[in-house]
Amino acid sequence: MKRYLWLWLQSLILFLLLLGQVLAAEPLWFAGKSPRSAARELEAQLTTVVAAQIDPRFEALRRALVEESELQDIETRSRLYSDAYQLLAAFWQELYRRPAGKLDLNEPFLLVPDDSLLPRLTEAARDARLMEAVLQLEPLFDDYLLTRNWIRHYLSLPAPPTLKGPLRLIAPGEWADEVVLIRQRLVDLNLMPPNDGGQWMDSALVARIQDFQSQHGLAADGVVGPSTRYWLYLSGRERARLLARSLLRQVHDHHFFARDHFRVNIPGFQAVWVEGQQIRFRSKVVVGRLQRQTPTMHSALKYVVINPRWNVPRSILRRDILPKIASDGGFVARHGYEVVGAEGQVLALTEEQIQSAAQQGFPYRLRQKPGPGNALGRYKFYLDNARAIYLHDTPESHLFRYRQRAFSSGCVRLDQAEELAYQLLHRNRTSASQIARWQSRREPKWVEITEPVPTYLVYWTAWIEGGQPQFRRDIYGWERPTSEVTTVRQSHR
Template sequence: MMGSKVQRALSVAVLALGVGAGVPASAAMELTAFKQAVAVEASGNAAISAFYRERDYAPFWTTAEAAPMRSALLHAIAGAQAHGLPVARYDADALTALFHDVRTQRDVARAEVGAMRMFLAYARDVSSGVLSPADITDEIKRKVDRPDPAQLIQAFAQAESPEAFLRALPPDSPEYARLLRTKMRLERLIAEGGWGDKVPGYGQRPGDSGPQVVALRNRLIAMGYLSRSATRQYDAALQSAVQQFQLDHGLEPDGVAGRSTIDEVNVSPETRLRQVLVAMERERWLGDARGGMHVLVNITDFHARLIEEGEVVFETRSVVGQNRSTHRTPEFSDVMEHMIINPSWNVPRSIAVSEYLPQMMANPGAAGHLQLIDGSGRVVSRASIDFSRYNARNFPFDLKQPPSRGNALGQVKFMFPNPYNIYLHDTPSQHLFVREVRAFSHGCIRLDDPFDFAYALLALQTEDPKGFFHDRLATGRETKVDLETPLPVHIIYRTAMSDPRGRMQYRRDIYGRDAAIFDALRAAGVALAPVRG
């Protein structure tokens, strides 16, 4: 309906002003006025100005021949809400009004440039995101590959199929497609009333019965975890459904509906929809360039995975940064170049002066596992040092822990050199991996099975990865092993994502970043818009 309305208005504009149908000599002055008006309207955008200047200000959108492009743009804009975009940025009603009210060449120029601005805004947002990550928090270090506006215009102008060009703009990842389908499903669900009543109380377990068990059963039936049943018992079927729910939400799959499980069961579909909208924006930031084989670390999921052509070929639990301003693990992508077997730990200065210096001021023998290194790289005896003379600004030493089983980095670390000093590594603190929420580090990512991870990486370049690794480990010496094929590493933060089978997974917003992103999306004009039946 909207499309035909705009099309009719465009036709009126084209016919009334003769644009694109051949301009008679008597109308030369009017055409000049049109060109001047386009130049003025486009003056605030370098790419649009250059495009029209190079074509001597000939019309692009407002000719009769431009109907397929107009139709394609209108169709794409009509689908903006499906992508979770701020629909008001691409206001078809405003464009309709521009073409409906044309009286002068300036009016047509305003419509011409307005359509181009709308095209660029939509193309940028749907391909690489509505927001700039750095505007949300400096903990998101992701560099977004924004499309060049001039190249976008040229590519669209040369496209054989304008509709195909616009359809190809969103991320081409299977994950984005699955999120898009989940968004639509949640919107329909919300319109139909959601998942029903929340479950009261906590602690339901196998063998229990009563109204709380019925409420839990009904909620899980509505969520698709359980077939419809009239029983009031916490039976084996309900236990299995609870365990699957727990797996899908990063909970311990014990089959008992304790506090954390009931809290997640009671999360509303509106909240899940917000998570999906944020995940779609994050997917647009990440783009398509994952790499055929890559390392994926999801901070909220507390796992690191090796992915090959979309399939998980290795997975291990991880520990990430504590929820403190100085410790939270940042989000970024880089390339893993090498591993270090039997690593030394060069204590970051921030940790050295904030944690260890106060200890050594109180007791010079404190943190005795760490060596004191002077500016020349020599080990210095603590006996000759008066630590009370120093503070965070003037402390002149580095701290270093030599290779050992008890080294803070364990016995292997995996390096993708970056300005944030973040890497993956082993740890002697194995007890932390049994926790459900594993946010304990200073920011780096600790792995539960680092040796197996090393074997998986080395298998790409040696026939005996385990033997190769342990030969070097046995020396006790720090050894650098280059990766013959460097691997992309993506450290992401997703509270809504799908597993390889397409099943949705949800996690808690441990750092509050998703809440901040959704607030920014809402401020930009993104709204929850459930389908009304």
């Protein structure tokens, strides 16, 4: 009996050894079901980066793995998967290496695949941990998978229809042949179920169009005009590109974010204060115009200034104010400005002297006194940075009625500046009566925030909100295709 048992054990051991040899002979990414699942996951990650159009090597790998798969043996395909793994690992490493708040996706990524990863992959496959190794490449970003699914959906969309002009506005309740195309496009975008509503802009369709307009930063009036058409008929490939590039920006920014922070999304014209994963404060903002862009940066909000003075930057003085003073010497007094000398003293110049100085280059500084007409309004929020960029109130409240709010000279104007000031000061244990006393004095009062708030100025033209992608205009042209950016740069040389 013992002899038979011993022979049986020998046979089992021999079988397991032979089985191990067979499995070892199989290519890394095709040895059983688990590696095949890991390969599919790797394809999905690769497709997401390909959509952003960052490096042609990603597109070449994806094409070889997906479109040319029938032309390759499994050994070749396995090597391609390993190449894709190495390239993705190098990409994320390089992305995180880029400085905080300074991500230019149009600058080449110098990707050097790390060959030392291959033995680790082999070891992971042997220990049935290949999927785990692939999943570790995913960025730690809450909306990553949902964003990836939307990118995949956009890449699957049929080409948008070609419209023949002239095109007119289509208002709620009207009939038009184009309404059929509009319905189908909303169906394609997963924004409404299939229907046969025909050519009538009925109330159900209008409601969907209004949702669509809100998701793209447009006036939600239900009227189909040029801006709504632009977004409706934008190709799926371009939607995927915008969403993928914004995903990379968000992943990079979140890599450096503090859990609780204040954030301004420049093309979104929106500021939020996040605390405990909840929105504590939200406000519309005005940002820099195209010629005077608000920069992306990571900083900290350290002071609230009540009744601020405005020290006019030399660039704004030269471009905007001196021409007015040169033709009208009374402009300075009428708008509450002071002429300041080299030693910081206020100069008592006549209107004629001021006008003459403006015509000859103006060797002085200009400072606006606190008051209702001060360009900074009643509050300034000092950010720690070397570029003199800060947040502030504004007397021009009418600007917040516009959807596109790129009007400033670089600083960020807040619609709800007073609310933010009160929240920061109360958090600072400052009483309402003390705040009122400071306000009544009409003199600048700098109040240091005992716990500075990490503050980030970001550039996200797309993001996920309520499960749905949100898109905004690329106001500074940062997301133009790389070929266009190269052409523009060369034209300026």
